[in-house]
Amino acid sequence: HSTERSCLLRELHRFESIAIAQEKLEVAPPTPGQLRHVFFHNALPFVGFGFLDNAIMIAAGTQIELSIGVVLGISTMAGNTFFSSLFLPPAAALGNLVSDLAGLGLAGYVEALASRLGLSIPDLTPKQADMWQTRLSAHLGKAIGVTVGCILGMFPLLFFGEEEEKLEEK
Numbered sequence: 001h002s003t004e005r006s007c008l009l010r011e012l013h014r015f016e017s018i019a020i021a022q023e024k025l026e027v028a029p030p031t032p033g034q035l036r037h038v039f040f041h042n043a044l045p046f047v048g049f050g051f052l053d054n055a056i057m058i059a060a061g062t063q064i065e066l067s068i069g070v071v072l073g074i075s076t077m078a079g080n081t082f083f084s085s086l087f088l089p090p091a092a093a094l095g096n097l098v099s100d101l102a103g104l105g106l107a108g109y110v111e112a113l114a115s116r117l118g119l120s121i122p123d124l125t126p127k128q129a130d131m132w133q134t135r136l137s138a139h140l141g142k143a144i145g146v147t148v149g150c151i152l153g154m155f156p157l158l159f160f161g162e163e164e165e166k167l168e169e170k
Contacts, residue, residue: 018126027127035137037122042141043148044119048110049103050149056102061095066111 029036126136 015126020116027125029131030122030124030128030134030137034122034128035133038124038134038137039141039144041119041122042138043145044117045111045114046142046145047149047152048113049107050151051153052106052110052149053099053103054150054153055156057092057095057099059095059153060098062090062156064094064098082086111132 122129124134
């Protein structure tokens with residue numbers, strides 16, 4: 001929206017003016033509290049991304065395997081052929097495609113939910129935001145966030161045991 005664009009432009013100008021003013025000043029590195037804030041600010045949305053990505057991939061891959069895969073003879077996600085042991089099984093690959101496409105559509109909702117949870121943007125100067133400690137904290141937050149999200153997103157595996165047993169009986 002135009003109001004969001006003007007707000008963003010104002011903040012960019014403010015950030016740029018602070019950066020110009022501080023170009024000549026020596027800035028202290030971020031405090032441990034600021035680095036924790038950066039970590040959690042980056043981790044929270046990636047928990048959501050990892051959760052949705054894994055949950056959708058597992059559910060879609062399993063459904064592809066149980067429906068279309070049986071008709072087309074696509075290998076199982078567990079991989080019981082020579083081809084599937086060398087390459088990503090087609091059902092899992094198609095499940096990953098569905099998950100990636102869903103992720104494109106859901107990205108804005110995940111970010112909106114993370115901002116609604118009250119996690120504000122860390123208050124850092126431009127120089128502090130560009131320091132290696134801040135970048136490391138942000139990358140660690142993203143990596144740990146997506147790891148936790150992917151582990152939590154494995155919950156559909158709890159429900160698919162019965163369907164795999166039915167498939168094996170057929």
